[in-house]
Amino acid sequence: MSMEAISEALQKGKAKDVKALVQEQIDNGVSAKEVLEGGLMAGMDIVGRKFKANEVYVPEVLIAARAMSAGIEILRPLLIRDAVDPKGTVVIGTVKGDLHDIGKNLVKMMMEGKGFNVIDLGTDVAPEKFVAAAQEHKANIICCSALLTTTMTEMKNVVAAADAAGIRPGVKIMIGGAPITEEYCKSVGADAYSPDAASAAEKAVELIEAA
Ligand code: B1M
Numbered sequence: 001m002s003m004e005a006i007s008e009a010l011q012k013g014k015a016k017d018v019k020a021l022v023q024e025q026i027d028n029g030v031s032a033k034e035v036l037e038g039g040l041m042a043g044m045d046i047v048g049r050k051f052k053a054n055e056v057y058v059p060e061v062l063i064a065a066r067a068m069s070a071g072i073e074i075l076r077p078l079l080i081r082d083a084v085d086p087k088g089t090v091v092i093g094t095v096k097g098d099l100h101d102i103g104k105n106l107v108k109m110m111m112e113g114k115g116f117n118v119i120d121l122g123t124d125v126a127p128e129k130f131v132a133a134a135q136e137h138k139a140n141i142i143c144c145s146a147l148l149t150t151t152m153t154e155m156k157n158v159v160a161a162a163d164a165a166g167i168r169p170g171v172k173i174m175i176g177g178a179p180i181t182e183e184y185c186k187s188v189g190a191d192a193y194s195p196d197a198a199s200a201a202e203k204a205v206e207l208i209e210a211a
Pocket residue numbers: 041044045047048049051052058059061062065097098099100101102103104106107143144145146147148149150174175176177178179193194195196197198200
């Protein structure tokens with residue numbers, strides 16, 4: 001019932017209510033993961049389906065996204081509290097032409113939780129910018145997020161830019177986002193694909209340990 005309340009408040013874009021309801025669940029001892037998946041992500045999933053069916057439009061989705069981010073901010077300290085010794089540096093961003101950042105922000109949080117220093121380049125990041133930031137910050141990993149079938153093709157350009165700059169294989173390239181698959185990862189020559197934020201952070205640790 002309470003998870004439904006979070007999902008409903010998110011769908012209506014009521015950020016204040018989402019924050020209060022998320023806090024209430026945490027105070028009641030519900031885990032951050034459960035609130036994230038059962039409340040916030042479940043609500044956004046419904047918004048996504050309604051968006052696809054033209055039952056809601058960009059402004060409603062944007063307001064729901066703001067409400068989701070407000071809820072995630074409450075969970076942030078809980079999701080990253082396991083942070084241990086510094087593991088390495090990750091440069092993260094959403095690819096060129098793409099403004100979706102909620103999933104990317106979750107990946108960032110989970111990476112921080114594993115002890116990575118994360119340089120967040122934001123959204124609409126050009127391939128050269130990923131590479132320049134990786135060089136500047138001596139990063140171990142570049143993480144690219146894409147939510148659109150029209151922008152996922154930019155990942156191939158990030159791989160090409162990294163190859164042209166000669167920073168691979170020292171710098172690994174990880175990719176993810178709703179339209180991305182393992183096969184797509186192989187086809188663009190990236191080093192790893194992860195379906196969700198938690199497994200992305202685990203994969204990053206594996207890559208560092210294997211290096
Ligand atoms: Co947009 N949008 N959107 N949107 N939007 C989608 C993606 C869409 C699937 C909706 C639909 O039709 N059902 C559709 C894409 C269709 C396609 O290409 N196949 C779509 C569209 C069409 C558009 C516009 C073109 C709409 C328009 O203008 N007509 C436009 C494009 C703007 C642009 O980017 N240039 C647009 C705009 C927007 C808003 C701005 C309104 C808003 C974004 C706000 C924001 O991000 N700040 C928005 C939203 C919110 C969505 C939906 C509803 C939700 C996305 C989301 O945040 N999900 C989305 C529908 C859907 O996905 N169900 C949709 C929650 C988030 C936690 O999940 O980002 O998938 P996700 O992240 C996951 C995994 O994918 C993974 O980890 C996370 C979970 O743990 N992951 C990674 C993500 N990145 C990773 C990187 C990694 C590893 C894992 O690196 C290693």
